[in-house]
Amino acid sequence: MSATTVVKAQTPFKFYTSFILEEATGLRAATLPQLLHWLRQVPDGCLYHHTHYFLLSHHYLTPGPTNDFAYWVTEVLGEEPLGELLASIDTMQHASLQSLRDAVIETIDSYLKQHPIARFKFASEGEEFHFVKSIHVVVPTPWSAWTLEEFADSLQRVTVYSLYYHVFDSRLRLGRPTNDFAIWLEQQFGQTELAKETAAVDPYAHTLETLRALLVSLVRQQLDRDDPEPRRDAH
Amino acid sequence: MTQSHGATLTEYEPIIGSSAIEELRQLARYFRGKRVVMVNSTRVGGGVAEILSRMVPILLEMGIRVRWEVIEGSDPFYKVTKKFHNALHGKQESITPDMFEVFLEQGRHNARKLTLDDDVVFIHDPQPLTLVDGRARRPDATWVWRCHIDVSRPHPGVWGFLQPYILQYDAAVYSAPAFVQRLAMRQVLIAPSIDPLSDKNRELEPSVIDEVLRRLEIPRDRPIVTQVSRFDYLKDPLGVIDAFRRVRRSVKCRLVLAGGPATDDPEAEEVLALARERAKDDPEIHLLMLPPQSDIEINALQRASAVVVQKSLREGFGLTVSEALWKARPVVASAVGGIPLQVKHGYSGLLVHSIEGAAYAIRQLLNSPEYAKRLGENGREHVRQNFLLTRHLTDYLVTFLCARQRSDTIHLDNHQ
Structure with missing residues (x-):
């Protein structure tokens, strides 16, 4: 088989980006029981927002706080042990927002059973937890790729929001089995190993820029394996 | 310019x-x-x-x-x-x-x-x-x-x-x-x-910063702690002076309280007078009533500061916090209004709830320049992405x- 650098996909990878607006729900919690109460009722978009938006808006932090619940419980209520438990919920292990919601509820519920006094901790005025929902407006970007070389180049250039859309949105919110990059690599090039490696990268453990560097590096390594000669322009 | x-x-x-x-x-x-x-x-x-x-x-x-x-x-x-x-x-x-x-x-x-x-x-x-x-x-x-x-x-x-x-x-x-x-x-x-290209936020040459501080008669012999806001009870300038005095017990520093005249706010003169009385001609406390259009001066003061404070009792959004963060300044701010959206405690600044808390946080930052630097850098990135x-x-x-x-x-x- 000729070098992957010049193998063209049948279908190009089209990079999209997602503009995210925050929508207020007007729901707020000042205590852990109130937080639990609303957690059982809010739409999935709220769960997604509070487990992912922090990551996007603070994506430069390493290591960053994983979700709004962990941050609020730790920094506002001062319940560090519970904050730690919430921060350690492995989002990668949940295939749906409902499953993630159940895990958050179960973590808080069990903690309250073990530490009933925590029910009485409350946030002072102005520091309540406000439930917010994400609205996603998905638009195509000018970037697309027919080859691995083009794919690596585009991946290097798109905004972190585009990266976020293809990695985070595709899996948990849109219910795809893995991220969009892994699916395309597998389907278009049969790059099973590369697809597996790409799917295995834990996006929650990196800043978005580090994630970008990791993904680009995986593709470049594949290109080097396919074509050990100094890389040439694919066009 | x-x-x-x-x-x-x-x-x-x-x-x-x-x-x-x-x-x-x-x-x-x-x-x-x-x-x-x-x-x-x-x-x-x-x-x-x-x-x-x-x-x-x-x-x-x-x-x-x-x-x-x-x-x-x-x-x-x-x-x-x-x-x-x-x-x-x-x-x-x-x-x-x-x-x-x-x-x-x-x-x-x-x-x-x-x-x-x-x-x-x-x-x-x-x-x-x-x-x-x-x-x-x-x-x-x-x-x-x-x-x-x-x-x-x-x-x-x-x-x-x-x-x-x-x-x-x-x-x-x-x-x-x-x-x-x-x-x-x-x-x-x-x-x-905030607009990063406005006079209030754009990059300034060190010589411009030096010139502004010279003109405002603020010596740079020790770290400067600054709050930029109207002289308004809700901005708690008296609380800032009290916090500063607590800090100065163990760390040498200067305090700058910079505000502008507010013709539509009859309380401003009253609050400024109270602040003057509380400062008691302390040579390390600088109360500045800046004229309108003092954007370059505010920019220079924020950039020259070791710590920027926003110890408001109530606040709207409090964009002065983003202004300071954009300059990569470590910020100590009250957890009121829109400030917690701009400062995540321990990540992009320190949130406080009292004079004592503010003093403790300022002292922490003055004594730990590396920590302060990291918060400031995170704060700048946070503003770049969000504000x-x-x-x-x-x-x-x-x-x-x-x-x-x-x-x-x-x-x-x-x-x-």
Whole structure:
């Protein structure tokens, strides 16, 4: 088989980006029981927002706080042990927002059973937890790729929001089995190993820029394996 | 010095990156051939006019046919809207039925004067709110109301009067989740922003900073702790002085309290006098009453500071925090209003709740320059991602696109 650098996909990878607006729900919690109460009722978009938006808006932090619940419980209520438990919920292990919601509820519920006094901790005025929902407006970007070389180049250039859309949105919110990059690599090039490696990268453990560097590096390594000669322009 | 006004979109590229600029331009293409009108109550003065004066040229540059209309007002009307403003903020006000009539009559007058037949009508704040009564003339247009004030605890009479008008809009926009009431409509959260190219925020040469501090007679022999804000009880300048004195017991430093004259605030002189009395001619406490248009001076003071404080007792959004963070300054700020959106405790600054807490946090930062530096750097990145004019503009365009749609995910095809 000729070098992957010049193998063209049948279908190009089209990079999209997602503009995210925050929508207020007007729901707020000042205590852990109130937080639990609303957690059982809010739409999935709220769960997604509070487990992912922090990551996007603070994506430069390493290591960053994983979700709004962990941050609020730790920094506002001062319940560090519970904050730690919430921060350690492995989002990668949940295939749906409902499953993630159940895990958050179960973590808080069990903690309250073990530490009933925590029910009485409350946030002072102005520091309540406000439930917010994400609205996603998905638009195509000018970037697309027919080859691995083009794919690596585009991946290097798109905004972190585009990266976020293809990695985070595709899996948990849109219910795809893995991220969009892994699916395309597998389907278009049969790059099973590369697809597996790409799917295995834990996006929650990196800043978005580090994630970008990791993904680009995986593709470049594949290109080097396919074509050990100094890389040439694919066009 | 170079003049910073009228920046083009390309000038933001080194700050937010070419891809983000391209995405913004791409978003703007969805408005090709469309007309957008912004309506507010003043062309100059105040944060809304300032942000519109910077946004409108960029929207035009991107090919959007945007215009900016200002409603007409009369003295009685503005007296009423000032009372409404205070009442919406939760201040006790005596509201009489004739005030509602003054408000409505001026609204009818403005509706006759303004032709609002654009594709998107973007109304800012309560003064022009009733213009929405005319939307039936063009039912397919998108109407969005931008509420720049905190309506979390509004006067029930005023809120009840305004609510039927608000509900006629396709979407309402607020600055923070805490500012919102529960309403059966799309309510979007969009934080205000700072302009990184304005005189208040652009990079300054060290020589400019030196010159400003020399002129303001602030020696740079020890670390400077600064709060920039009006002399207002709610900004707690006296609390800042007390916190500073606690810090100085163990760390040598200077305090700068910089504010401007507020002709519309009779309390300002009183608060300044109290601050002077509390400072007691302390040579390490500098109380500065800066004239209007002192943006370069404020910029230089923030950049020269080892720690920037915003110890407000109540706050709107508190954009002075973002101004300081943009300069990578470590910030100590009260957890009130929109400040917790700008500062995540221990990540991009320190949040406090008391004079003692403020003193402790300032001391921590002065004693741990590496920690302070990291918080400042994180803060700058946080502002770059979330509180710059370009993000603000992007959010407005996205709001216009999805205001009339109820879905949580909206897919847009390639624009024509």
